[in-house]
Amino acid sequence: MSxxxxxxxxxxxxxxQDPRWAAVRARDPAADxxxxxxxxxxxxxxxxxxxxxxxxxxxxxFFDSPEAAEAAGYRPSRRAAxxxxxxxxxxxxxxxxxxxxxxxxxxAPGLEALAESVxxxxxxxxxxxxxxxxxxxxxxxxxxxARKVRDQLGAGVSVTExxxxxxxxxxxxxxxxxxxxxxxxPADYRAGGINNEIRFALGECSLGSFLVAQSGIxxxxxxxxxxxxxxxxxxxxxxxxxxxxxxxxxFEQLVAKVIGFIEAPNLGLDLPLDVRGTAFQERVWQALxxxxxxxxxxxxxxxxxxxxxxxxxAVAQACAANSLAVAIPCHRVVRSDGALSGYRWGVERKRRLxxxxxxx
Numbered sequence: 001m002s003x004x005x006x007x008x009x010x011x012x013x014x015x016x017q018d019p020r021w022a023a024v025r026a027r028d029p030a031a032d033x034x035x036x037x038x039x040x041x042x043x044x045x046x047x048x049x050x051x052x053x054x055x056x057x058x059x060x061x062f063f064d065s066p067e068a069a070e071a072a073g074y075r076p077s078r079r080a081a082x083x084x085x086x087x088x089x090x091x092x093x094x095x096x097x098x099x100x101x102x103x104x105x106x107x108a109p110g111l112e113a114l115a116e117s118v119x120x121x122x123x124x125x126x127x128x129x130x131x132x133x134x135x136x137x138x139x140x141x142x143x144x145x146a147r148k149v150r151d152q153l154g155a156g157v158s159v160t161e162x163x164x165x166x167x168x169x170x171x172x173x174x175x176x177x178x179x180x181x182x183x184x185x186p187a188d189y190r191a192g193g194i195n196n197e198i199r200f201a202l203g204e205c206s207l208g209s210f211l212v213a214q215s216g217i218x219x220x221x222x223x224x225x226x227x228x229x230x231x232x233x234x235x236x237x238x239x240x241x242x243x244x245x246x247x248x249x250x251f252e253q254l255v256a257k258v259i260g261f262i263e264a265p266n267l268g269l270d271l272p273l274d275v276r277g278t279a280f281q282e283r284v285w286q287a288l289x290x291x292x293x294x295x296x297x298x299x300x301x302x303x304x305x306x307x308x309x310x311x312x313x314a315v316a317q318a319c320a321a322n323s324l325a326v327a328i329p330c331h332r333v334v335r336s337d338g339a340l341s342g343y344r345w346g347v348e349r350k351r352r353l354x355x356x357x358x359x360x
Contacts, residue, residue, distance in 0.1 A: 012057040015057035015058065018062065020062050023048045024054070025054065035063060036063050037061065037062050041055070045069040046077045094119075098118055098125075098129060101117055102141045125137075198213050198239060200246065202232065206352075207224055207345075207349050209226060209228045210224050210325075211231040211234075212255050213244075214251065215274045217272065219258070219271050220273075222323070223345075224349060225345060232244075238323075261326060275328070277318070281321055288302070288322075288328055291333075294357045297332065297334075298338075299319075316342070325344075326353065
């Protein structure tokens with residue numbers, strides 16, 4: 001027996017003894033969530049239940065997930081691609097149902113209860129929910145509750161009513177969480193940021209004027225424009241009664257990092273951010289931060305990634321609401337035809353940022 005034939009025989013024996021091969025031969029649909037198999041001679045991968053012709057065992061390779069198979073260079077079969085589309089649609093619908101459950105519940109439901117409500121195991125549900133929304137179920141519930149707190153305090157609702165309506169179990173739990181949720185005490189937030197300090201700096205860079213602001217949580221604004229006074233008014237409108245303080249020498253170091261990031265976005269920005277938005281906006285913003293420098297995605301693609309394919313307009317609105325230029329890279333979102341479209345800080349700035357990233 002030649003060396004190649006001996007090697008093939010050994011591979012064949014190894015695969016045939018693998019219990020996953022038995023599942024493939026039986027075309028067992030119960031194994032579809034456990035692994036996929038790839039065929040070296042065709043370069044494609046399939047689910048175990050696929051009715052396609054069985055390959056030679058020595059040509060088979062197993063992977064724990066489609067993503068692992070694709071990372072190894074395999075592509076999905078036509079049936080696998082169609083199955084993945086159907087599964088993605090099913091997952092989006094189940095996650096949407098779980099989100100409605102979270103939003104309607106008086107108290108944030110636990111992971112087990114949410115998974116049971118959509119008929120999934122807890123571990124599988126957790127992975128699917130994060131893949132669809134960009135957030136864990138716990139983070140989604142926290143963002144939803146934080147938005148409710150901000151809306152009610154902004155509307156003048158008493159702190160006591162907010163504690164009750166937002167589902168906090170006790171006053172102490174609410175006040176312990178409020179610094180992270182609001183960046184300040186609840187009464188101060190309701191009063192427009194009174195008794196709180198926000199450090200800021202104005203300056204000039206190659207893209208024009210900029211403003212950097214930092215709350216007690218992290219960088220809360222990176223604004224670009226032509227008029228420094230207009231940028232400062234934007235910050236004042238957000239916290240009309242907060243004490244705005246010019247940055248000291250320590251703050252200047254933070255500003256220098258932001259300027260460096262604006263000039264060379266590929267370097268990344270390793271600073272804590274104070275990100276405040278609705279649960280939907282935070283899902284969009286998280287998806288934007290996952291777009292690699294030098295790459296772009298369409299509004300429709302972002303809507304698909306967060307499991308809301310029909311929410312293209314809402315995605316555009318979330319991009320427009322972003323107050324952390326470059327740090328949350330809404331400049332990497334383009335129209336479906338690749339053309340540049342609206343950008344809060346001007347299409348020309350968007351073009352220049354993309355050109356810099358493309359240059360590396």
